[in-house]
Amino acid sequence: EAGVAQSPRYKIIEKRQSVAFWCNPISGHATLYWYQQILGQGPKLLIQFQNNGVVDDSQLPKDRFSAERLKGVDSTLKIQPAKLEDSAVYLCASSFTEAEQYFGPGTRLTVT
Amino acid sequence: GQQVMQIPQYQHVQEGEDFTTYCNSSTTLSNIQWYKQRPGGHPVFLIQLVKSGEVKKQKRLTFQFGEAKKNSSLHITATQTTDVGTYFCAVSGNTPLVFGKGTRLSVIA
Secondary structure (H helix, E strand, C coil): CCCCEEECCEEEECCCCCEEEEEECCCCCCEEEEEEECCCCCCEEEEEEECCEEEECCCCCCCCEEEECCCCCCEEEEECCCCHHHCEEEEEEEECCCCCCEECCCEEEEEC | CCCEEEECCEEEEECCCCEEEEEEECCCCCEEEEEEECCCCCCEEEEEECCCCCEEEECCEEEEECCCCCEEEEEECCCCHHHCEEEEEEEECCCCCEECCCEEEEEEC
16 A cells, blocks of 8 residues: 655755645545644644545644645645745645544755 | 643663653543654554553553543553654644654663
8 A cells, every 4th residue: 555645855945935745645545634843843733634625724824834635635735935934844644534644754844 | 722741752761671651631632642753754653542541552562541531651661772763642632633742762772
């Protein structure tokens, strides 16, 4: 069974630039999550989708972050414009139910 | 919002020693999950606990959910170098899953 795919794996941008991350969940997983993990911290949920609907986005900084899952399968997370404090690993996870989550390898973002 | 505290933040053990990490919440939890993240890797699901007082074992790992469903522990017997990593609890109450800050385990051979 293929795991959660994410791209790119690494990205370096300057502050005020924009960036987009892509995630393809495990086939059949209706729930998709985007997390932000800052070095030394646990993952922080940014947004949770159930199929193509948003379940929770209470911690998504909506003035600069956006996410979509138009066809209920893969998803993109965008940051525009980026700030220095956005430097982190962005993890995508998926689950069949709201139980165990399967994480992708993450995208390491560095904002300079 | 949901708060969860994990202790200790770091633990260094000699190979063969036991290790325990604790996860505490001020509110009653629906369930708790445990994940392991190897250095440079991504979190990997270990287990979910749902019932009050539940105890589950996976080889050398023992997971326990408190009677009041406000705390949990993960105990590793006779640690090995393969146990190195950060162990996170993730809790669910009336909010989506919230991860603790983790306990970073290092094992000295």
